[in-house]
Amino acid sequence: MNIATxxxxxxxxxxxxxxxFLVKNNIDILCLQETKLIxxxxxxxxxxxxxxxxxxxxxxxxxxxxxxxxxxxxxVSYGIKNYIDEQKRVISITVNVNNxxxxxxxxxCPNGQSLESDKFRYKMEWFxxxxxxxxxxxxxxxxxxxxxxxxxxxxxxxxxxxxxxxxTILVSKDERTAFTNLINLGLNDLFNKFDQPKKSFxxxxxxxxxFLKNNGLRxxxxxxxxxxxxxxxxxxxxxxMRKKERPSDHAPVxxxxxxx
DNA sequence: ATGTCATTGCATCAATGA
Numbered sequence: 001m002n003i004a005t006x007x008x009x010x011x012x013x014x015x016x017x018x019x020x021f022l023v024k025n026n027i028d029i030l031c032l033q034e035t036k037l038i039x040x041x042x043x044x045x046x047x048x049x050x051x052x053x054x055x056x057x058x059x060x061x062x063x064x065x066x067x068x069x070x071x072x073x074x075x076v077s078y079g080i081k082n083y084i085d086e087q088k089r090v091i092s093i094t095v096n097v098n099n100x101x102x103x104x105x106x107x108x109c110p111n112g113q114s115l116e117s118d119k120f121r122y123k124m125e126w127f128x129x130x131x132x133x134x135x136x137x138x139x140x141x142x143x144x145x146x147x148x149x150x151x152x153x154x155x156x157x158x159x160x161x162x163x164x165x166x167x168t169i170l171v172s173k174d175e176r177t178a179f180t181n182l183i184n185l186g187l188n189d190l191f192n193k194f195d196q197p198k199k200s201f202x203x204x205x206x207x208x209x210x211f212l213k214n215n216g217l218r219x220x221x222x223x224x225x226x227x228x229x230x231x232x233x234x235x236x237x238x239x240x241m242r243k244k245e246r247p248s249d250h251a252p253v254x255x256x257x258x259x260x
Numbered sequence: 261a262t263g264t265c266a267t268t269g270c271a272t273c274a275a276t277g278a
Binding site for chain 1: 261262263264265266267268276277278
């Protein structure tokens with residue numbers, strides 16, 4: 001079973017690339033971020049035609065998340081439970097595959113802009129509520145995967161230049177603590193389960209030929225509970241999609257898990 | 261490297277967010 005996450009930076013613009021990615025990689029479940037589509041405009045029929053169900057939680061202009069799945073969801077939930085947030089950043093589904101209940105949570109974490117900004121305070125508040133939410137989700141779902149754009153590079157290995165990326169947004173101590181706090185709930189960063197090339201990144205700024213120079217950050221992550229980690233067979237960052245014409249600034253990240 | 265890209269509103273570009 002192949003499960004992926006991708007910040008597409010507008011599903012409208014990236015639609016054909018998404019279809020291509022799904023088919024070429026035989027993706028079973030894809031989590032999307034920054035769809036930038038209201039739910040009325042979501043292309044459910046087109047995904048249907050390829051054999052996928054789709055679940056969306058979007059808004060105009062900004063944010064927006066969705067899950068595309070070959071398996072029909074037995075449960076769908078929107079947002080972070082008990083946290084009122086106008087920004088559409090979280091959607092979760094449960095699927096049942098061969099009597100294996102799998103909880104998939106797709107997240108688009110706030111960027112935070114700069115450490116002094118109101119947006120940073122919102123980011124920290126948001127992660128606090130996400131943590132409580134995931135704690136509760138883990139109580140109810142043993143097999144859980146949390147995928148998406150975290151807007152946090154967890155360690156200095158996850159940035160191309162530690163001189164530039166030091167005590168700034170995406171790498172600050174507080175943000176890294178928020179990431180560690182999620183791990184401490186009983187999750188594993190599946191990137192670390194396998195040997196990875198040095199300088200593996202998932203996002204490159206559109207500016208300054210960043211991708212050409214591999215000036216990137218690893219901010220898109222797949223975290224999984226122990227039971228899911230134990231059946232995970234591979235982890236891949238698909239940088240080919242970042243090489244396409246008119247690409248997203250993020251590359252898709254995917255895993256393969258043994259279906260029980 | 262604040263030298264790109266996507267969206268919106270009312271415009272044939274500026275403002276905003278990432």
